[in-house]
Amino acid sequence: xxxxxxxALAPPLSRAATAPARTSSFAARENIVVIGDPAPTPLRxxxxxxxxxxxxxxxxxxxxxxxxPGRIFGFARHGRHECGVVALRPSLVEPFDExxxxxxxxxxxxxxxxxxxxxxxxRKTAMERLASFLVEAADPAASDPQDLAFPVSxxxxxxxxxxxxxxxxxxxxxxxKRGVITPTGRDNIRIExxxxxxxxxxxxxAALS
Amino acid sequence: xxxxxxxALAPPLSRAATAPARTSSFAARENIVVIGDPAPTPLRxxxxxxxxxxxxxxxxxxxxxxxxPGRIFGFARHGRHECGVVALRPSLVEPFDExxxxxxxxxxxxxxxxxxxxxxxxRKTAMERLASFLVEAADPAASDPQDLAFPVSxxxxxxxxxxxxxxxxxxxxxxxKRGVITPTGRDNIRIExxxxxxxxxxxxxAALS
DNA sequence: CGGATATTTGAGCGTAATCAACTCCCGTGG
DNA sequence: CCACGGGAGTTGATTACGCTCAAATATCCG
Numbered sequence: 001x002x003x004x005x006x007x008a009l010a011p012p013l014s015r016a017a018t019a020p021a022r023t024s025s026f027a028a029r030e031n032i033v034v035i036g037d038p039a040p041t042p043l044r045x046x047x048x049x050x051x052x053x054x055x056x057x058x059x060x061x062x063x064x065x066x067x068x069p070g071r072i073f074g075f076a077r078h079g080r081h082e083c084g085v086v087a088l089r090p091s092l093v094e095p096f097d098e099x100x101x102x103x104x105x106x107x108x109x110x111x112x113x114x115x116x117x118x119x120x121x122x123r124k125t126a127m128e129r130l131a132s133f134l135v136e137a138a139d140p141a142a143s144d145p146q147d148l149a150f151p152v153s154x155x156x157x158x159x160x161x162x163x164x165x166x167x168x169x170x171x172x173x174x175x176x177k178r179g180v181i182t183p184t185g186r187d188n189i190r191i192e193x194x195x196x197x198x199x200x201x202x203x204x205x206a207a208l209s
Numbered sequence: 210x211x212x213x214x215x216x217a218l219a220p221p222l223s224r225a226a227t228a229p230a231r232t233s234s235f236a237a238r239e240n241i242v243v244i245g246d247p248a249p250t251p252l253r254x255x256x257x258x259x260x261x262x263x264x265x266x267x268x269x270x271x272x273x274x275x276x277x278p279g280r281i282f283g284f285a286r287h288g289r290h291e292c293g294v295v296a297l298r299p300s301l302v303e304p305f306d307e308x309x310x311x312x313x314x315x316x317x318x319x320x321x322x323x324x325x326x327x328x329x330x331x332r333k334t335a336m337e338r339l340a341s342f343l344v345e346a347a348d349p350a351a352s353d354p355q356d357l358a359f360p361v362s363x364x365x366x367x368x369x370x371x372x373x374x375x376x377x378x379x380x381x382x383x384x385x386k387r388g389v390i391t392p393t394g395r396d397n398i399r400i401e402x403x404x405x406x407x408x409x410x411x412x413x414x415a416a417l418s
Numbered sequence: 419c420g421g422a423t424a425t426t427t428g429a430g431c432g433t434a435a436t437c438a439a440c441t442c443c444c445g446t447g448g
Numbered sequence: 449c450c451a452c453g454g455g456a457g458t459t460g461a462t463t464a465c466g467c468t469c470a471a472a473t474a475t476c477c478g
Contacts, residue, residue, distance in 0.1 A: 054324065056332050056411075057411070057413050058412065061332070062327060062328040064328070077321055103313070104312070104316070107317070108284055110320055111284050114327060115291070115292065117323075117327045121331040121371065123265050123269040124265070125434095155456085161331075164434075164436080166434085166457095166459085169457060169458055169459085170458085173458080334465080335465075335466065364424085375425090375467075376466055376467075378426055379466090381426095395425095
């Protein structure tokens, strides 16, 4: 997959902004959208995984979305992207230029997700944030929703949840010790008790440590 | 204005959900939307001020939006509201049932605002959050954008910024001591140095205390 | 003026951040 | 096959920012 990469020789425009083909492919870690890119339409992630984020001074980053196949992203006002988007896995992206009903549904979903995220970031503890992240990662559509394979590093989880990597790591360990999750590989875990996670995520389970 | 209030005698449905008239009026602190209300269309705040919020166990509340006249709010999927909305001042509200262009613009604005909020909540310090709040409150459309009259209490500012009231109060004091703002009444302040506020808000000014 | 409510101030604490080693995992090459 | 190297993750010690608890003060309003 890496062999498909064509290095961006002349930024500022990223590939999505210049590619004439309807579907573009991106290697893992390649920029799909750079802040300021023209945004004629939102985008649909056909395959792969991607994240959108904002940057602040002092090496601060807020990851606003971690998206899998089928997800619409890159909504922008005034025709310019206000968030960066990077592929987390080799990905296929195409313009999303559907009419009102589908467009509205996608925007409403984005609004709902951002409300959840803001609530998480504003009012949940570190443990509740991590549990929320895991619950959301347990995609019911997957063949085995309890077996998770993260496309993201600890740093990216931290930047999504408004924490630092050490805090994420410590709380992962705490969940393992409680038997709620078990590690099944480097970037894989298995959810042993989804209901316990949901209880923690929703804030009803104060949860030690 | 208070005399216009008709007490909601029979919840669960709030007035917006039942009123047949196109425009409904609400007293300060009256519920405009209760979670679970039918949401046939978004709403437009014709006059007044309102806030939308989510609740978590443990008396935790995240205020997701503080809106003034002209603002569209109450976007909902599946025809049901997922956030509560309360009037902050005597308010006039009407259905927002415009066609695609205006609808899209409103939703894109909502997405942009929620991204800003998530970034603030996830990665900004208390001082940066308060400065961001004040900068946003300095509406350029107002007659004197530097003179602010909050429709919200300290508790509500805190619940919007993911802080507690004591922290909000302390940082207000810090900004006053620095001469960036001066109090001009209970719920009023004057911004003396908008550029300093902007610098703090954007995170470039580390800012003592 | 009195009483209730909101805000400010103070003291101390706790969760998550910071700083710093150390371990583990893998891929590479001798 | 194993030594090596580098990055990611974990663990430990300590700090700090914002929270909690408590009390004083200010403001609103009848």
